[in-house]
Amino acid sequence: GKYWLTVTDANGCVASDTIVVYWPDNVGTIPGTNTTITLFPNPARTEVYVKIEGEVAQKYVLELLSTQGLILSRVETETAMQLTHKVPVNDLSAGVYFLRVRAGNAAAVLKLIVNK
Numbered sequence: 392g393k394y395w396l397t398v399t400d401a402n403g404c405v406a407s408d409t410i411v412v413y414w415p416d417n418v419g420t421i422p423g424t425n426t427t428i429t430l431f432p433n434p435a436r437t438e439v440y441v442k443i444e445g446e447v448a449q450k451y452v453l454e455l456l457s458t459q460g461l462i463l464s465r466v467e468t469e470t471a472m473q474l475t476h477k478v479p480v481n482d483l484s485a486g487v488y489f490l491r492v493r494a495g496n497a498a499a500v501l502k503l504i505v506n507k
Contacts, residue, residue: 419499421445421492426499428492434504437481441490448472452493455480455503463488480505 397407417430426445433439443451448470455464455478463483468474478490485507491500 417501417503419492419501421494421497421499423497424494426494428499428501430490430501430503433502434506435480436506437479439478439480439490439503440475441478441492442473442475443468443471443492444473445494446472449494452491453478454491454493456489456491456500458487458489 395407395409397405399405417433419428419430420426421428424445424447426443429442429444431440431442441453450470451468451474453464453466453468453476454462457463464478466476466478468476480488480503483505485505488503488505489500490503491498
């Protein structure tokens with residue numbers, strides 16, 4: 392949300408500023424694990440980054456899906472506990488997509504918005 396802050400000191404001097412606080416709705420957890428997935432920026436224009444933070448080193452599969460469930464791209468990562476992977480979206484039309492992150496038999500799905 393957007394907040395306005397005004398501070399007045401003991402001498403009557405006044406200063407104001409605007410503060411924007413974002414609550415991330417682009418964070419998910421792979422069920423049954425403590426692995427967190429962060430998708431940023433969201434909305435995206437040309438690329439989006441997927442940050443994965445887990446407790447066990449493993450490979451992850453990243454799948455970009457249409458709203459109809461079609462796999463538009465698929466990448467298998469290297470084995471790691473933590474990583475950040477860039478996913479290009481500049482060839483996609485503006486709209487809603489999903490990013491599925493698989494670890495073994497479990498998966499998290501996050502909504503991605505592409506703006507042009």
